Amino acid sequence: MKKLLLVEDNDLNRDMLSRRLQRKGYQVVTAIDGQEALELMHSEHPDLVLMDMNLPVLNGWDACRTASLDARINGIPILALTAHALEQELKKALEAGCRDYATKPIDFPVLLEKIEGLIK
Amino acid sequence: MSLRRRLIISMLTILALLSVNVGTHFWGSLARNESMVAYRDSVRAGQLSDEIGRLLEDQRQQVLVLATIKETTGDQLGSAEQQAALESIREIDSRIMTLGGLTWNDTESLYQGLRKASQGLLSMWRDFYEKYNEDNVPIDIENPLPYLETNQKLDELKQEQAKLAVDRANIIDRTIALTDRITVLAFVGTLLLTFLLGFALVRFTSRSLKRLQKGTELIGAGDLSFRIQTDNETGELAELASAFNDMSVKLSEAIEQVQMAKDQADQANAAKSTFLANVSHELRTPLNAIIGYSEMIQEEVADGEALEPEQLKEDLEKIVFSGRQLLSLINDVLDLSKIETGKMTVHQEWFNPRLALERLGNSMSPLLASQNNTLILIPGEALPEVYTDATKFRQILTNLLGNANKFTEHGEIKVEMKIRDSEQLVITVEDTGIGMTAEQLDRIFEVFEQADHSTSAKYGGTGLGLSLCREFATLLGGTITAASTPEKGSLFTVTLPVHRA
Numbered sequence: 001m002k003k004l005l006l007v008e009d010n011d012l013n014r015d016m017l018s019r020r021l022q023r024k025g026y027q028v029v030t031a032i033d034g035q036e037a038l039e040l041m042h043s044e045h046p047d048l049v050l051m052d053m054n055l056p057v058l059n060g061w062d063a064c065r066t067a068s069l070d071a072r073i074n075g076i077p078i079l080a081l082t083a084h085a086l087e088q089e090l091k092k093a094l095e096a097g098c099r100d101y102a103t104k105p106i107d108f109p110v111l112l113e114k115i116e117g118l119i120k
Numbered sequence: 121m122s123l124r125r126r127l128i129i130s131m132l133t134i135l136a137l138l139s140v141n142v143g144t145h146f147w148g149s150l151a152r153n154e155s156m157v158a159y160r161d162s163v164r165a166g167q168l169s170d171e172i173g174r175l176l177e178d179q180r181q182q183v184l185v186l187a188t189i190k191e192t193t194g195d196q197l198g199s200a201e202q203q204a205a206l207e208s209i210r211e212i213d214s215r216i217m218t219l220g221g222l223t224w225n226d227t228e229s230l231y232q233g234l235r236k237a238s239q240g241l242l243s244m245w246r247d248f249y250e251k252y253n254e255d256n257v258p259i260d261i262e263n264p265l266p267y268l269e270t271n272q273k274l275d276e277l278k279q280e281q282a283k284l285a286v287d288r289a290n291i292i293d294r295t296i297a298l299t300d301r302i303t304v305l306a307f308v309g310t311l312l313l314t315f316l317l318g319f320a321l322v323r324f325t326s327r328s329l330k331r332l333q334k335g336t337e338l339i340g341a342g343d344l345s346f347r348i349q350t351d352n353e354t355g356e357l358a359e360l361a362s363a364f365n366d367m368s369v370k371l372s373e374a375i376e377q378v379q380m381a382k383d384q385a386d387q388a389n390a391a392k393s394t395f396l397a398n399v400s401h402e403l404r405t406p407l408n409a410i411i412g413y414s415e416m417i418q419e420e421v422a423d424g425e426a427l428e429p430e431q432l433k434e435d436l437e438k439i440v441f442s443g444r445q446l447l448s449l450i451n452d453v454l455d456l457s458k459i460e461t462g463k464m465t466v467h468q469e470w471f472n473p474r475l476a477l478e479r480l481g482n483s484m485s486p487l488l489a490s491q492n493n494t495l496i497l498i499p500g501e502a503l504p505e506v507y508t509d510a511t512k513f514r515q516i517l518t519n520l521l522g523n524a525n526k527f528t529e530h531g532e533i534k535v536e537m538k539i540r541d542s543e544q545l546v547i548t549v550e551d552t553g554i555g556m557t558a559e560q561l562d563r564i565f566e567v568f569e570q571a572d573h574s575t576s577a578k579y580g581g582t583g584l585g586l587s588l589c590r591e592f593a594t595l596l597g598g599t600i601t602a603a604s605t606p607e608k609g610s611l612f613t614v615t616l617p618v619h620r621a
Contacts, residue, residue, distance in 0.1 A: 012409040012438050020416050054401070083404035086397055104408040108415060 002119055003027045005046035007037040007063075008081070009055050017050070017106070024112060034058030038066060041073040047119050049078045053093060061096040068097035077118040081106065122355025123325060130317040137310040141303060148299025155292045158224060162285035165222040168215060169278040173271065175212050176241075180267050183245055187261045190252065197252045205249045209242050219277075227280050234273035241266040328357040335364055344372035402449055406442035413439045452584045459591045466595055471510045473537055473545060474503050480517055481535075484525070491529050493551075495521070498536040506545055507619045512592040516600070519585040520549040520612050528553030528609070539618065544598075547614045556604040564602060565590045589614075 004026045008014035018028040029044050031037040035058040037051060049067075053060035060080065068074050080093035080101035093101050099118055102111050182205070189195055197205075216238050223231040248261055335348035346368065348361040413435050420427055458464040474497075481495050488495055517535075524533045531552035538546045556564065564586050586600075593600040598616035 010405055010409070012442060013405065013412065016409055016412040016416060016438075020412065020419075023416070023419065083401040083408065084397065085400055085404070089397075104404040105411040106408060108412070 001025065001027050002047045003029065003044065004115070005029050005031060005037060005040050005044060005049045007031045007034065007049065007051040007055065007060070009033060009052060013052075013104075020108060026115075032056070034060060034063030034066075037063050038070075038073075041067060041076055046076060048115060049076055050081055050115075051078050051098070053080055053082045053084070053089075061092065064093075064096040064098055079114060079118060123357060125355070126321055126324065130314075130321060133317060134310060134314050137306060137313060141306040141310065144299055144302040144306060148295060148302075151295045151299075152292055155288050155295065159285055159288035159292065161222045161224065162281045162288060165219055165227075165281045166278055166285065168219045168222065169274055169281065172212060172215050172219065173274055173278075175208070175215065176267070176270060176274070179208060179212065179245060183248060183261060186252065187248075197249070202249055202252065206246060209245055209249070213238070213242055224284070226284060227277060230273070230277045230280055234270065234277050237266065237270040237273045241270045325357065328353065328361070332357065332361055332364065335361065339364065339368045339371070344368050344375065399449070399453060403446060406445045406449075409442040410439050410446070413442075452588060455588055456584055456591070459588075459595075464591075464595060466509045467511065468507055469510055470505045470507050471513075472503065472505050473513065473547075476510065476514060477517060477535060477537065480514060480521065484518075484521055487522070488525055488533070491525050493525055493528050493530070494532050496532055496534045498534060500536060500538060503537060503539060503545075504618070506616070508596050508616055509592075512596060513616070516589045516592050516614060517547070517549075519589050520614070523585060524549055524551035524553065524610070524612075527551065527555075531609070540615075543618055545616045545618050547616075548611060549614075550609065550611045552609040555606040555608050555610050556602075557606050561602055561604055565600070 004021055006014060006018050006021070006028055008017065008030070009032050014030055014032075018030055021028050029040055029046060031040050032055075034051075034055045037049065037055075038058070040046070041049065051060045051063065055063070058066075060082075064078055064080075067076070067078065074097075077099040078097065080090075080096075080098040081104060082089060082093060082101060083104040084090070085103050090101050090103075100114050102114060186197065216235060220231055220235065244261070244266055331348055335346060338346040347365050350358045350361050417427075417432070417435060455464065477497060481497060484495070521533065521535070528551045533552075534548075534550045536548045536550075540546050566587065590600050593614055593616065596616050598614060600612065600614045602610060602612050604610040
């Protein structure tokens, strides 16, 4: 079973998305902020990270950059989840080291395709 | 020196030189006239002397002839002849008097000599005629001395007059030559000075004008910091230059103002774009939950799973919660838009503010619990009912309590209400949260602004809440102020009129 790390500070979205992913057969670990996400990447070794960008404590962009510099975890693909629909915001996520992104509200089938594509 | 003064001085100088010219001319004429009169007198005196000489000679011949006749024949002289002879003697005397009138200082003594001699001669002749018919004429008429002396004096006078005439003619020539020379010199001087003054005037003026031209060209080309040098000059051109300098100062001020207004407009525009991005972000977050939960329930139904009623109820509540959140956000945006376009209306009614606050506190208790905060409503004095817009009053308090709760964890939120001067309702909301710096405090009431750019990321919100609070407070005739210490907490004070006129 593939393991996903979902990083999301909004309670409802975290609850909803983790349950939907579990229904599709994924094991889901959740984190609330960027700092916790980095810790879980080390301890849980997820196959993929779904990361919201607007996060407390350590935001998504900084968390991505930190992860990409850490040899032990920089192999884990990160997929950005963002409510910012502007082109430049998406570019910013890719520049920070995310492999792909999905815009909220999330098109679930498309998200699943992206996850499968990244995990292989 | 002023242009006018330069011109006036030049003109006066030229006028003075012209006056010298004219004055010299008149003086020359005057001097010439005086000499001409003297010259004419001298010539006339010469002619008169000749006449007198002839008359004297004629008279002497007549006297000698008569004396010879009387000696030889003893004839008597007729009365008419006697009168004619006396008349001619008077005539001679009158001519000599006339000659005296033509005599000038130089010839006065000569004339007096002639006059004395002639008087002796003429009186002798007069006696001769008057006593001619008497037997023994005692007069020695043959004696030539008085005649010769008179004649000699007359000659001397005549020669002197001739000499004077020549002298005067010479003086006239010299005067003419002198005045001519002065006239020419003054004329040349006038020309020279006019040329020099004109040259200096043109040179000075054109130097000032060139500076002005260069300055206006530079200022016109956009170098508004350029100032035309006036070198402590005074006058019209220096005033013009300083007027140009003033103009460039005012121009640069105006441009600065325009630039400032443009910057402000740009900033406002940028803030609106940021706001739009924030609104979009804030709309998408609850939408994500609504769509996500709805799709999940659809999937569960489609998969024919046995739905747990408790779980289903919870999920539906989350959808409703997110929907309401979306609605309140849309309402905030609409309220703001109404206020901006001046279409926000006020509905006043009587209500008890403390009761309204207590109800609000109750409805917010789940939210307060989620952050582990305690809401303390300070009892205080009994409050009268107030007459204002209850909805906006509630919106202000909801916002302030919501903010206090959002930025405080495991803390206290104190709310106090007081009546001041029986006219003002003063509400204070104090928290023990993260607080703000003075710089952040300056901006929190601005539309589209939040204390920090990371605030929206950390705590959500569109930056509309406090702007709306301030707009509402203003609409109700009141004010809202904030004070804060970082890490200690914030204090918001709302003052509203109890009964709005």
